[in-house]
Amino acid sequence: MNRTLLFVGAGARTDSWINAFAEVAPEIDFQPYEPGQDVSDVPYCLAWKAPPGIWPAMKNLKIIFGIGAGVDRLLADSSLPRDVPLVRMVEPELTRGMVEYVLWQCLFHHRKVWELEAAQSCSTWRPHSYPAPWDRTIGIMGLGELGSAAAERLVEFGFTVRGWSRTPKSLPKVESFFGADQLPAFLSKTEILVCLLPLTADTRGILNAALFAQLPRRASIINAARGGHLVEADLSAAMASGQINAATLDVFETEPLPPEHPFWSTERLYITPHNASITDPRSAAWRIAKQIAKFEAGEGLDHVVDCARGY
Amino acid sequence: MNRTLLFVGAGARTDSWINAFAEVAPEIDFQPYEPGQDVSDVPYCLAWKAPPGIWPAMKNLKIIFGIGAGVDRLLADSSLPRDVPLVRMVEPELTRGMVEYVLWQCLFHHRKVWELEAAQSCSTWRPHSYPAPWDRTIGIMGLGELGSAAAERLVEFGFTVRGWSRTPKSLPKVESFFGADQLPAFLSKTEILVCLLPLTADTRGILNAALFAQLPRRASIINAARGGHLVEADLSAAMASGQINAATLDVFETEPLPPEHPFWSTERLYITPHNASITDPRSAAWRIAKQIAKFEAGEGLDHVVDCARGY
Numbered sequence: 001m002n003r004t005l006l007f008v009g010a011g012a013r014t015d016s017w018i019n020a021f022a023e024v025a026p027e028i029d030f031q032p033y034e035p036g037q038d039v040s041d042v043p044y045c046l047a048w049k050a051p052p053g054i055w056p057a058m059k060n061l062k063i064i065f066g067i068g069a070g071v072d073r074l075l076a077d078s079s080l081p082r083d084v085p086l087v088r089m090v091e092p093e094l095t096r097g098m099v100e101y102v103l104w105q106c107l108f109h110h111r112k113v114w115e116l117e118a119a120q121s122c123s124t125w126r127p128h129s130y131p132a133p134w135d136r137t138i139g140i141m142g143l144g145e146l147g148s149a150a151a152e153r154l155v156e157f158g159f160t161v162r163g164w165s166r167t168p169k170s171l172p173k174v175e176s177f178f179g180a181d182q183l184p185a186f187l188s189k190t191e192i193l194v195c196l197l198p199l200t201a202d203t204r205g206i207l208n209a210a211l212f213a214q215l216p217r218r219a220s221i222i223n224a225a226r227g228g229h230l231v232e233a234d235l236s237a238a239m240a241s242g243q244i245n246a247a248t249l250d251v252f253e254t255e256p257l258p259p260e261h262p263f264w265s266t267e268r269l270y271i272t273p274h275n276a277s278i279t280d281p282r283s284a285a286w287r288i289a290k291q292i293a294k295f296e297a298g299e300g301l302d303h304v305v306d307c308a309r310g311y
Numbered sequence: 312m313n314r315t316l317l318f319v320g321a322g323a324r325t326d327s328w329i330n331a332f333a334e335v336a337p338e339i340d341f342q343p344y345e346p347g348q349d350v351s352d353v354p355y356c357l358a359w360k361a362p363p364g365i366w367p368a369m370k371n372l373k374i375i376f377g378i379g380a381g382v383d384r385l386l387a388d389s390s391l392p393r394d395v396p397l398v399r400m401v402e403p404e405l406t407r408g409m410v411e412y413v414l415w416q417c418l419f420h421h422r423k424v425w426e427l428e429a430a431q432s433c434s435t436w437r438p439h440s441y442p443a444p445w446d447r448t449i450g451i452m453g454l455g456e457l458g459s460a461a462a463e464r465l466v467e468f469g470f471t472v473r474g475w476s477r478t479p480k481s482l483p484k485v486e487s488f489f490g491a492d493q494l495p496a497f498l499s500k501t502e503i504l505v506c507l508l509p510l511t512a513d514t515r516g517i518l519n520a521a522l523f524a525q526l527p528r529r530a531s532i533i534n535a536a537r538g539g540h541l542v543e544a545d546l547s548a549a550m551a552s553g554q555i556n557a558a559t560l561d562v563f564e565t566e567p568l569p570p571e572h573p574f575w576s577t578e579r580l581y582i583t584p585h586n587a588s589i590t591d592p593r594s595a596a597w598r599i600a601k602q603i604a605k606f607e608a609g610e611g612l613d614h615v616v617d618c619a620r621g622y
Contacts, residue, residue: 093443096469100418100444100468101422103414103418104415104418104419104422107411107414107415107418108415108419111412111415116581116582116583116584119582119584120575120581120582123570123571123572123575123576124570125566125567125568125570125584126584127584127586128583128584128586129586130586132404132591133411157411158407255436256436257436259434259435260434261434264431264434265434270427270431271427271430271431272427272439273427273430273436273437273438273439275438275439275440275441280443
């Protein structure tokens with residue numbers, strides 16, 4: 001049985017993936033791709049950034065595993081075979097890390113850290129108030145694995161949580177909205193907007209001037225999804241006007257964010273370097289091996305991407 | 312039945328207390344103290360900062376309610392009658408707010424915000440890593456109402472949590488230490504130290520150079536208890552040497568913290584103005600009224616301070 005898993009993950013931590021498979025899934029023949037390698041018999045591929053032209057050369061490919069929660073980068077490659085199942089990374093550690101990030105950043109914006117920073121920078125003790133969490137409305141765009149887990153945790157903290165997604169979703173104690181028609185109602189009371197959407201043709205540029213204008217004045221934006229969701233110039237303008245008061249961004253149209261980008265020096269705009277949450281290789285290796293075993297046993301795969309839908 | 316509750320709460324939000332009692336406990340005759348007022352018949356007192364000499368004048372006092380979780384300030388007044396029950400504030404909102412603060416600050420230190428700030432201040436995209444929460448040990452000093460609630464929530468987030476208290480305590484998934492003998496073992500692996508102790512003769516100045524030296528190098532300190540727990544000059548020295556890498560302080564020996572205090576401009580020292588958590592007047596009024604009703608029915612009071620113990 002050929003159990004080669006070709007790793008096309010330039011930029012990812014190759015060594016930790018090698019070690020992870022050796023440790024938890026030694027039955028998998030994990031091979032980091034080397035230029036010029038004959039890939040015609042490779043059945044399985046774990047992909048982050050694929051080298052140009054590699055897909056047509058994998059003539060016997062049976063499953064493509066994405067390395068992260070989003071597969072927009074893979075789908076953007078028109079040579080990606082559409083008849084081979086593409087599996088999204090759904091991995092508890094990735095979800096847990098994202099929930100940690102969202103909670104941390106929601107508390108950061110809820111407690112208005114910029115007011116504390118301003119007081120400290122001028123050595124002034126200023127009374128500082130913040131609402132009870134039920135008087136703070138947090139809106140989550142995207143109620144998939146990550147968004148629904150984050151919503152659940154925010155509810156536990158007592159926040160008033162609303163969610164928006166493409167199709168109707170029902171989550172305990174979360175006021176849910178769906179589709180373009182209900183987006184304005186969702187936005188109208190959202191004080192802290194968290195974007196955890198998949199990046200698709202429908203969601204590209206969704207965080208734009210028109211959306212910002214529908215939020216309550218002085219809202220906060222947290223984008224932990226993809227840089228392509230945000231129209232960066234629109235955020236700069238909305239922050240300059242005060243419509244958006246503060247933002248935390250983990251993702252950008254161009255990464256690394258170039259040194260000359262105005263975001264670096266925008267007040268109350270906080271940058272994290274696309275590390276909100278990271279796939280854990282050991283946990284992922286165990287899951288990938290399990291999916292390969294299911295596939296070999298003729299069973300169905302989990303978390304297969306609907307290419308038309310885009311996630 | 313005389314149900315006068317005298318409010319000696321200078322500096323607290325008097326109006327919100329008046330409104331709270333009017334709304335949820337109208338049977339209580341809530342009276343903000345006015346200088347010169349005859350207090351000889353007052354049976355109940357809600358106290359924050361008591362005017363000098365007021366205690367001996369309250370000749371018929373039956374219960375003293377503290378307005379916050381700590382009663383050190385009240386006990387410091389030698390004229391406070393030791394034969395009248397002193398009741399600590401145990402109020403779910405106060406606890407919830409403190410848990411929110413501790414989580415926020417632990418995530419802040421866990422994710423090393425100072426590294427993000429440094430990268431942003433020089434417009435540089437720097438890879439930024441942080442451990443899994445189980446590879447991060449948080450130690451909580453004080454396992455009372457606040458400390459045990461915070462420990463429970465940190466455990467839910469996956470952190471490795473240890474606790475230290477005066478007497479043995481047992482909490483699920485928390486490695487517990489107690490007494491002076493076990494303090495070094497508790498400290499030896501604590502990377503983020505959270506102080507939620509009551510301020511007593513035993514705990515005054517407990518956060519000092521000797522304690523800092525027993526922590527792993529580059530530990531973080533979060534003090535949300537009382538300024539008196541911390542020897543401020545020792546923290547400055549420990550941060551200058553790098554033994555303590557970062558700190559968040561909500562409380563200070565002198566509050567408001569004077570403008571000339573070196574803490575304002577200490578790098579990686581974050582200041583919140585004694586507002587980590589705030590007693591909710593409505594919730595507190597309801598609980599105080601309930602305790603008064605129990606007292607009138609001849610039942611025992613909850614959360615009575617042991618004056619010898621100091622909390």
